[in-house]
Amino acid sequence: MSTPITEASNSITEEIDVASPSEIVTLLEKCDQEIFDGYKDYKSIFSEEMIKTIDDVSEHVIEMLQEDGSGLVVFSGCGTSGRLGFMVARTFNELQRERKRPEIFRYLIAGGDKALFTSQEAPEDDPHAGIEALKKISEGKDRVLYIGITCGLSAPFVAGQLEYCMDNSKFVPVLLGFNPEHLARNIKIENWDKTFLQGNYNLSPDPITGSSRMKCGTATKLLLETICLTGLLDMYHSEENMYVKYPVFVPWLLKFPVDTFYAANCFRFPCACKKSKFVYCLFIESLIAYTAPIFSTHFRGEIHMVFIFSFKLSLSSLRSGGNIYYIGDDSLAIMGLIDASECPPTYGATLDDVRGFVANGYKTLQNVEGDLSHLASYLHYIMSETI
Template sequence: MTPEKPITERINPKTNNIDIASPLEIVSLLEDCDAEIFKGWGKYPDIYNERIQKNIDAVSEIVVSILKNSTRNSIILSGCGTSGRIAFSIARSFNDKLRKFGITPCFDYLLAGGDVALFTSQESGEDDPVNGRDQLIKATKGKKKVLFIGITCGLSAPFVAGQLDYCLQHLDKFIPVIIGFNPIQLARNLPVENWHKTFLQVLEDLISVEGLKKGFLINPIVGPEPITGSSRMKGGTATKLILESIFVSALSTLHVKGQNIIAQLVLNSYETVYQNVYKEKEQIAKVVKLAGKSLNSGGYIYYVGWDSLGIMGLIDASECQPTYGACSPR
């Protein structure tokens, strides 16, 4: 019997003809797909699901406790490819915010393939759970308490699985969290070379401690990607808004007197942003058309930005060639 394909790897029927669509039709199709980030997909739990919201709120509370002793504690964000680049971007951004609040920065990131993977795809690094574990041990040496957040859109990356397994063996120090976008039963269950577990087996270990609030799975189902398997699209977007909702909520609780902005309110604001962005479909379509003309004539697309916006351009450009064969980052 053929195993059921993970939702993150399926074809989205909404975009079957995206390759022959006009620029305006392309933007409209992307709008329809992005709506699934907030409205959910099929019968599966969406981002506002009660269990998922409880886990997001619980993780936000843990962030508050970590930040109260940030010199001895740490928050580690880890992932492969785009997930790791988002980890880098968010860790950097929130460390800046902590400095402004007079708090010792305690965010750190781990990226499969190392820092060179910030700029170019390093596929082999994703398949090494032992290296992932070793990087985590090194990054958290001397820390008293560590909130580990592993990002793997397909619930599949061995690099993250090795780190999660280590955290679960050392729950006196680590609080593990996994963010992904498949149901538990569709997590990768294939043997990992030179390792003793599958991703699903480690994930089941995480679920066994979730009721004790010693670990958490945050896995809203946002549906298949507009371009099949390209989890840097909806998966990347959902990752960013979940993480930022957790951290913004925690910082507001810690530093805005008498105010407790729950994470769901931050998520609501992102949904408003989504709605407002697509009100400009015709303008976005003009940019899509110009970009297509440039690439079809042998030209380039240049990203020009500063600080965090420049980094987001880097993140987007770094995967355009290996994912879409579109262009090289400049």
Template sequence: MRGARKYRHVIETPEPGKWELAGYEANLPITEKSNPITKEIDRADPAQIVQLLKECDAEIFQEEDDAIINYKRLYSESVLTAMADVAKKVQEVIKDPEDSLIVLSGCGTSGRLAFLLANSFNKLLKGLYRKPCYSYIIAGGDRTLVMSQESHEDNPLLGVEEINKVCEGKRRVVFIGISCGLSAPFVAGQLDFCMNNMDIFTPALVGLNPVNMARNDNVDGWNLTFRQVAERMQKLHEMRKAFILNPAVGPEGITGSSRMKGGSAAKIILETLLLAAHKATSNNTEVTEAYLLEILRTYERVHKITYAQSKKIAAVVKQAGTSLQKQGHIYYLGWQNLGVMGIMDATECTPTFGADFCDVRAFIGNGYKDLDNTEGDLTDLGLQYAVSHEDFLKNVLPSVTENDTVILIFTLDDDVKEVEKIVQQVKENTSHFYAISHATAGQYIPTSVKKLFPSLISITWPILFAEYEGFFLQKFQRQLCTKWILNAVSTGAHILKGKIYSNYMVDLKVGNSKLFNRALYILQKFTGRSQSKCLEVLLKSIYNTDNLTDEITDAEISKHIEIAAHMNKVVPTAVVALSRNCSIKEARNRLDCFPIIREAIEAILSSPGRKRSAHQIDVATAD
């Protein structure tokens, strides 16, 4: 039975899940546990996939339940208090921005979120004729905004170098480090630096694991672990000198894929507290819990409004999956900040699903002019960095075929005639084009545009607040709605392509130490072999050899990752080699007999001689 609820909710959240019970995958942090809701998502049809992801996303808004493990949740008093405390520190900078800065930093999805938020709130300040005071840091620099650069996450010293650059000459900095799993050394290095310079910095950590579940692995070239940094922050948090915002929101729908629920929850938390700070400043009042709750409830409404479109979302998922199955592509064409959401989703498919960068690609109106990133136009780095609509029309559209799916993402405040013009060109190459359209109450999509699309996900938003901040809240709501839809489309498409087994990303790119450890765990779970044996075969798969030299076995993990980042099917190959006790060459040959990764793994794991199903195998410690 669910415990008594403290707050009235807009949506119905799921009952407490198995993952909350003591002993459920006890050796894993929440963000790396598998979610019982989606344990058979690999067998689901498009409508079921969308429904399962809807249930997972609803867990963000669950309250804590005294009847089971007492994890802090989004609505827990301690979390709301910490959000208010950080908002008050932000408010101080907004009021007196001279030589002051609010810095958001992260890696991968978290870094892209930091970029999005810093730009959005600077625009809010400019609209009020206030001095912009936000900056962002993303591991790997601006190229990571449009192309995955996973390895930079592992370098805490690089994180320190970047924070020094951005904050040089500042007398006061509110630093917000985002790491959903409390795991990124890049962010840990920055938080440690802040705590060593408290005369200037007020550090805050945003993540989704308890501190005792923060990553505790040794970091190459550093003398601390993330957990040690977080534990030090916890002591300062108790004195209100540093702050940790880490509600539990449940495991991801696809195990460990923090681009999904993790990114959404971090977005909700940060936008809520930052908007509350701005609203309180405009009204010349204090930040209150009532401010925070008012904004959080609007995000619950976003969940309700988004998934009211489930049937139409499922239709797009089905077609996107068909495109990938036929070796086709998915293209997002977005306008303004919704174009950024497309870029975020597309970029994250490479490390998550082992996808090629061209499998899912995104383009934004005027390219880097609309992206408004610090380093400016990156097109000279290569075609994969060409992200404008003009780049799509010139470089990509000529090769688009009936096997491809194109999704246009816009609001009725954008240039709808331009949307119409692009659709007319796209439809000459493929009939599979869709739209995600956002309007405010009183706006209506032109009939000429509506008739162009075989399927249109059209969402109308109510006018929320009269204040200027309310306009930005609606922008953030549209972003979150678009994020949930695109996450469902790209995830569902890759599920239908066979890139997921149970709810595990079995063909992930081993691009950093977190993904290396995740790959190792997946091997243990599905083969029942010891960690040492799984490590041995994982290295054999990475180096494509059956003979591991001392040079390989003695190398640091960073070396293995450097090689693995350029290899395909590392984890599936290792699963086959471990399950069949065969060579790496034979394992790759067996995989080649199956065009679909999931089918290959299922055939291997269910073959004669295997006594236990993959889901019954506990992680072993010895053979």
């Protein structure tokens, strides 16, 4: 295969365009499961190497937390990657706020906050804009953990920031992406004297070819949350107390068949990291958090039937010229906004086809640029102050 994995088609969903709603749900579940099972001969997300990497990055999160305000953790990306970076930064700043500790998590997204809701392609291809954004957000900080997110390892906005980080000692640069090294290629970037070398941890192809918002998005969220959660828990809680909690979940997890949760992967690899048992337990917790909804949604039972029924209603609504609205509060509503923002560039939907509404609007969102309703009518509508 000469095509990068993130741009390849998935053999599981080759006929998804002619599948029934029930069959589509089953196909998507099989694709989701590849995140945890591994893909072909590539290593699982639960491999010793991956757990070691998570541990190393979480140590740097702890380092930034210990800087007591002079440290910073920056998540940067384009499109979905930047939106997930925003959501993770928002979540962990809230946890810091609850502890009355400095809110050290920041996000950068190509095109600014408007890109949280709609595609902004031109800034994504500008490495200089990425560098300037990083300079501004990191000004006055002594140490910065920079995590650049680009699923296909092809975003010039992130590439420029990475080069800047490597030339400045106060930065700890980390790159998160999902293509194998042997498929690396050099891409000429306009108005820049560098190329972008693709290659990193690999993941199986997305259900819809090239739609990295799906499986790659899930893996990005899982990894970022695990990195930050590990850092915060290790910073603020003793390991002894955490060990008391997690063994409650592990026996519950193992009640299910291996082919359902693929829990065996978690136990086959000895963890070569500083706090291996601690990280290992957090991975189990993350596995539960991400696969339990898959189990209840994609398999049998009443929840499965409700999901299929909702699927059919959504299909009927769009076919008859109607809309799909996500309505909610806090982080779940924000996930709806992220999904709605991806439908135009990914599926050719209009801005009206799928929309999101958040209770209390921009006050809930907590984006850096605040109220954007003056920029476009659909931004006001999306972030309506009342539901």
